[in-house]
Amino acid sequence: MLGLALLAIGKQATPVWLAAIWLALLAAALVARPRWFFLWFDPARFAAEVEDSLRMLLIPFVKTEAGYTLQLRNGDVYLQLRAGPGCTSVLKFRQGRKHKKADLLRSLLRKKFDPLFPRLKIRIR
Amino acid sequence: MKETGSHKERTVAKITRTVKLPADPKRVMEYISDVQNHPAFVSPLKTVSGLSGNSHQVGAHWDWTFLMAGVEIQGRAETVAFEEGRRFSFRTTSGVESTFSYTAEPDGSGSKFTMEVEYEAPATVLAKVLDKAIIERQNEAEGDRTAANIKAIFEE
Numbered sequence: 001m002l003g004l005a006l007l008a009i010g011k012q013a014t015p016v017w018l019a020a021i022w023l024a025l026l027a028a029a030l031v032a033r034p035r036w037f038f039l040w041f042d043p044a045r046f047a048a049e050v051e052d053s054l055r056m057l058l059i060p061f062v063k064t065e066a067g068y069t070l071q072l073r074n075g076d077v078y079l080q081l082r083a084g085p086g087c088t089s090v091l092k093f094r095q096g097r098k099h100k101k102a103d104l105l106r107s108l109l110r111k112k113f114d115p116l117f118p119r120l121k122i123r124i125r
Numbered sequence: 126m127k128e129t130g131s132h133k134e135r136t137v138a139k140i141t142r143t144v145k146l147p148a149d150p151k152r153v154m155e156y157i158s159d160v161q162n163h164p165a166f167v168s169p170l171k172t173v174s175g176l177s178g179n180s181h182q183v184g185a186h187w188d189w190t191f192l193m194a195g196v197e198i199q200g201r202a203e204t205v206a207f208e209e210g211r212r213f214s215f216r217t218t219s220g221v222e223s224t225f226s227y228t229a230e231p232d233g234s235g236s237k238f239t240m241e242v243e244y245e246a247p248a249t250v251l252a253k254v255l256d257k258a259i260i261e262r263q264n265e266a267e268g269d270r271t272a273a274n275i276k277a278i279f280e281e
Binding site for chain 2: 053056057058072073074099100101104107108111
């Protein structure tokens with residue numbers, strides 16, 4: 001796949017420095033994938049949204065210093081929250097195996113927190 | 126199914142899914158009839174807000190926001206039927222007309238849970254915007270996803 005990407009870049013005569021930046025960004029995105037970055041982080045709102053989501057998914061949980069421990073039938077899942085500089089924070093999901101409920105939690109939280117770029121909204125009558 | 130109304134042709138489609146859940150019908154229906162839980166298992170449903178009273182009451186209404194292809198679509202819905210531990214039904218009152226019905230009955234130590242969605246849209250809009258078969262395929266797939274999500278919520 002990387003070879004094909006480089007071939008495509010080569011055919012369009014993209015400068016090597018641009019390709020290098022693109023590859024570095026791609027690598028950074030892959031490394032950061034299991035982490036969520038929060039800007040203008042509000043700890044109270046975060047706790048309310050996470051705990052509301054856990055209740056909606058019938059997930060028993062324990063609030064810990066690092067975040068949350070989700071007690072699922074086939075093993076625990078950990079939500080680790082680390083404060084960053086300014087009003088930023090990083091959330092990491094840690095789990096030993098795939099859990100459908102953890103996937104549902106990620107999907108629900110994705111809907112609850114606003115993305116960096118606002119979405120188009122349509123009101124139907 | 127195709128119906129011809131006095132003003133325009135309408136297309137009615139129905140999706141039905143049944144799953145076995147390891148919880149008694151009362152508990153299943155208590156969870157399902159709380160519409161604020163629906164974003165947890167209906168993938169494109171982003172929020173439910175502005176609930177007037179209790180969603181168990183016939184006539185209770187709420188606003189919903191669907192997220193499709195990065196676009197938020199908002200509308201309204203209202204409860205049309207509720208029987209404790211047996212049945213919950215609501216209909217959307219804006220946009221595409223649809224009725225969602227959820228039923229649960231005892232099945233061994235758990236429940237047999239059935240969801241039915243009946244939806245209709247003016248055929249002219251369907252023809253202009255998207256091919257009807259594509260919409261139906263997407264909704265069928267969404268029905269499978271929702272059933273699998275509900276199963277995971279009660280099983281894991």
